[in-house]
Structures are given as structure tokens and as C-alpha cells.
Amino acid sequence: MQPEETILPFSLKYDATHCQAYFDKHRASASRRVSNYLEQRMANKALQIATNVSSCLDLPCGTGRFWDRLFLSGVQDLIAADYSQDMLDIAARVRPLEQVTKTKLLRTSAFAIDLPDQSVDLLFCMRLLHHIGMPEDRSTILKEFSRVARGEILVSLWVDGNLQASRRKKKEAKRIRTSYQNRFIVPADQFEAEVTSGAGLEIVGHVDLLPGISMWRTYILR
Numbered sequence: 001m002q003p004e005e006t007i008l009p010f011s012l013k014y015d016a017t018h019c020q021a022y023f024d025k026h027r028a029s030a031s032r033r034v035s036n037y038l039e040q041r042m043a044n045k046a047l048q049i050a051t052n053v054s055s056c057l058d059l060p061c062g063t064g065r066f067w068d069r070l071f072l073s074g075v076q077d078l079i080a081a082d083y084s085q086d087m088l089d090i091a092a093r094v095r096p097l098e099q100v101t102k103t104k105l106l107r108t109s110a111f112a113i114d115l116p117d118q119s120v121d122l123l124f125c126m127r128l129l130h131h132i133g134m135p136e137d138r139s140t141i142l143k144e145f146s147r148v149a150r151g152e153i154l155v156s157l158w159v160d161g162n163l164q165a166s167r168r169k170k171k172e173a174k175r176i177r178t179s180y181q182n183r184f185i186v187p188a189d190q191f192e193a194e195v196t197s198g199a200g201l202e203i204v205g206h207v208d209l210l211p212g213i214s215m216w217r218t219y220i221l222r
């Protein structure tokens, strides 16, 4: 049975204007293009570890930033899903027609995915979990991912144990929080316990964007 759908405040900010800005952001400057390149490289390494990528759920797909990578890695049936219909509309408009026609677009939430059990070989989740601050919410999402995926689950998030995380934590300690926090670093040990003891998944491996430097890590779970 699917869990109740949780709606977090951050999920509601992705209207048409914000989605267009999100699409533009990754191409805006040389540094953004480099970070996009490094993230694609991290995703590619993780995809190479996955055993079967024939059918894939890209959730959240955003504007389809990873579709090229997924098709190049051997994905044949792609379901691209997102909570925001505006994101899906932009993806359908900005991505090449041959990719759009091969892709099934689905508006759904990671908390209650509108797909039957074991629908896809691979679940591909980039840039969602760093928005999820509560362990119980991560647990609901991880269990939902393992319900829908037959094989591996690739998830990226921010972890500690690197230069960027130490700097960010120092800044956060000084800042007086006045508004809703929408991005979080999760201690790697804590996340790994949530995955294994909590969600009953196996950690196959992980790929760091820049080991020791960047907070971005992609886990390959099974």
C-alpha cells in the first residue's frame, strides 16, 4: 500500500518562473557549467555500477537535465516524474524531441509514487534528498523507492566529511535562522544506518563528486 502523501514547503516553490530559472541556472555561468559537468560525471560513474538500467524512473526529473546521460547509459524505457507539472512542461519543451517522445512523463510525489510495485529496473534520484531534513521523511521516500524499483536505487545528497560541508556548518552555526531551511547536510554514517537498518537496503557503493572536497555524494543502493 502506498503511504500518505507528505507535502513539504519546498515542493511548492517550483512554479513556472522558478522552473525556468532552474533550467537557466545550470547553463548561466562557467562555474555552473563545470558543476553540471561534474554532477553528470558522478551520475555516469554510479550508472556504470548499476546492473540493469533498461527501464528507469527519473524522480525528480526537473527539466530533464540527466536524460542524455540516462539514454547514453543504456536506458530504453524512461519514466520521468516530478511533483511539479511546470517542471514537466519545461522538460517537454526544452529537451530534444526524440528524447521526449521516448519518455513517459508523470506528475507524482516521491512520498507516494503513482506506480505499481517493481515497475522499473532502476530508480534514479538526483538532488531531492538534500531537501529532506527529517529522517522519517527520508525513510518514507527510501521505502517508496524500494517498492517501485526491482534493482538499484541511485540517490544523491549532501554528506559530511568534506571541506564544503565543514565550511557550510561553520556558516550555519553563525547564522541566526529566521526562515524555513530547505537544504540539509546529513552525516554519512547516519544516512547509511537509515538505508540499511531503517529501509532494509544494501549499500552497493558510492561516488563522490570531488572526494574530500564536495558535499555531493551518490549512493548506489539495492
Ligand SMILES: C[S@@+](CC[C@H](N)C(=O)[O-])C[C@H]1O[C@@H](n2cnc3c(N)ncnc32)[C@H](O)[C@@H]1O
Residues within 6 Å of the ligand: 010, 011, 014, 059, 060, 061, 062, 063, 064, 065, 066, 081, 082, 083, 084, 087, 108, 109, 110, 111, 125, 126, 127, 128
Ligand atoms: C533541485 S530540483 C532537481 C531536479 C533534477 N533531478 C535535477 O537535478 O536537475 C528538485 C526537484 O524536486 C521536485 N520535487 C519537490 N518535491 C517533490 C516530491 N515530493 N516528489 C517529487 N518531486 C519533488 C521539484 O519539483 C524539483 O523539480
